[in-house]
Amino acid sequence: MKLGSFSFVLHSHLPWLAHHGSWPVGEEWLHQAWAHSYLPIVDMLRRFGEEGRSDVLTLGVTPVLAAQLDDPYCLREFHLWLGNWQLRAQLAAGQWRTADPLLRSLAADEHQRAAKAIEEFESRWRHGFSPVLRPLVDNGVIELIGGPATHPFQPLLDPRIRAFALRTGLADTQLRLGHTPEGIWAPECGYEPGMEDGYAAAGVKRFLVDGPALHGNTAFGRTVGSSDVVCFGRDLEVTYRVWSPKAGYPGDAAYKDFHTYDHPSGLKPSRVTGKQVSPEDKKPYDPELAAQTVQKHAEDFIDVVVRRLKSLRDQHGRPAHVVAAYDTELYGHWWHEGPAWLEAVLRGLPEAGVHVTTLRGATEAGLVSGPVDLPASSWGSGKDWRVWDGEKVADLVSSGAELQKKLLATVAPGSVRSAAQDQLVREALLALSSDWAFMVTKDSAADYARHRAHVHTERFDELARLIGYGDALKAEELAARLRQQDGPFGHLDARAL
Incomplete structure (x- = not known):
């Protein structure tokens, strides 16, 4: 020392x-x-x-x-x-x-x-x-x-x-x-x-x-x-x-x-x-x-x-x-x-x-x-937020903001856990990964990154639509299929949101 x-x-x-x-x-x-x-x-x-x-x-x-x-x-x-x-x-x-x-x-x-x-x-x-x-x-x-x-x-x-x-x-x-x-x-x-x-x-x-x-x-x-x-x-x-x-x-x-x-x-x-x-x-x-x-x-x-x-x-x-x-x-x-x-x-x-x-x-x-007192910052280019909030990814930022609004409006508290709502949250979190914006801004497999953000957002939207319509059976069936592919965090409980 x-x-x-x-x-x-x-x-x-x-x-x-x-x-x-x-x-x-x-x-x-x-x-x-x-x-x-x-x-x-x-x-x-x-x-x-x-x-x-x-x-x-x-x-x-x-x-x-x-x-x-x-x-x-x-x-x-x-x-x-x-x-x-x-x-x-x-x-x-x-x-x-x-x-x-x-x-x-x-x-x-x-x-x-x-x-x-x-x-x-x-x-x-x-x-x-x-x-x-x-x-x-x-x-x-x-x-x-x-x-x-x-x-x-x-x-x-x-x-x-x-x-x-x-x-x-x-x-x-x-x-x-x-x-x-x-x-x-x-x-x-x-x-x-x-x-x-x-x-x-x-x-x-x-x-x-x-x-x-x-x-x-x-x-x-x-x-x-x-x-x-x-x-x-x-x-x-x-x-x-x-x-x-x-x-x-x-x-x-x-x-x-x-x-x-x-x-x-x-x-x-x-x-x-x-x-x-x-x-x-x-x-x-x-x-x-x-x-x-x-x-x-x-x-x-x-x-x-x-x-x-x-x-x-x-x-x-x-x-x-x-x-x-x-x-x-x-x-x-x-x-x-x-x-x-x-x-x-x-x-x-x-x-x-x-x-x-x-x-x-x-x-x-x-x-x-x-x-x-820290300023707004990151470890990316310019040490600000431009990599994840810049012009190149404005569409991803806008889509992410809209997804978050829809998520908070769709997930409902309740005494019974819903696999459909759990998968809804899971797809939202996967869509919001910081990697997609980074890869697009840096032009590193940008097409793959945009595809991934789009796929999870699209799945989220379909689940949100079924839940919003009250079609619980179809929502649960879709959630079960999606979880076979994207099922991390089995403990995730949407009610905690």
Whole structure:
């Protein structure tokens, strides 16, 4: 603590993808992130736990992702995907038999990685994510944080729907893991003044904002407004060393290139080589060169953290706190070498005199200062709401606002639970996922995103029509069919809205 404290915060999230297409997004997206990020990172955390380490990092898992990682259909499909990965590596070995020695070695390495993933899945994950995650939470290896059910952009929600989505998400985590999170990763770090009161009412004690919301003053957690709820800000000076809009470690020439595929096998055989190098001219991936680069970048990051903490200690006259926060999927899925880099940093920071802890640990250590009034903000482009409330998605915003009005007008309190009303709420929450607007604004599978928002809105409208007409039998029949495809959060009770 003499030097200061550091927290990694990882945000694990994908929208509901089950039964909604396969390639190139859809379920393929889930399977790739599961194989290349979730399996290796959980394995790393398990090994840290076996070594007796605690408060290694703060791990956010959104309820909608947890629902998929526990879902029997998703588990079965992922198992098949892992087998297919191994077969594709075997295919590549035959194709690359006379190719560059690095390519032949890559095919063998892919086959071994797939075999290891299959063994890990069959020995530890067959009953889902929750039984794997719970010991890490129970033993204090990690701090688990949660969030609203389907990851909606909260500032655009009616306060009643916002509160319901958060309660539903927290209850879901409690059911799966036996722990109600005290902290949340607010979806997209979206905030509007006054939201801390809703957090306090739901039992949330801390949440994340982006550094600019605190004008870069992220050295300590801050209580928000007149509440006791604490916000922590991402230290962008440190965070962007890894992943910035313009530069960062994953773009190094030695690392595996995410965007270049060998289409017959679906494998990624190339290294980045250079930013202006066309795919056909990229060099084969060299694991030894990549491993050397991982070590170099880990040492650089540790040096950056140490220098930042020394600067903050000199500025404030006491040890401070640095938060580096990222999407979990960066580590392994987007950045192949990410898990190895993360482990090297987590092992190297304590050796450099840095106290590694969680947001909970930082709070308990008193690394919190006086109150702050936060502005409306997010971690998106411009650090405002433009990604989710901009011109490109004006139609989605308008449709979402109309859906919310209709939802509140249709759901009726009563003593008898209605499966039709439960599914109505479920379809509404799926339609309001923040992912659809993000994908449209960023032009990333925008057609898929618009389709998903439209499908859930259309289903919602049909259920609302049947409920409004009093056709209970048809409404229940439709709800039963829809739940076969979109049935997360079985505990969801529309009467609580």
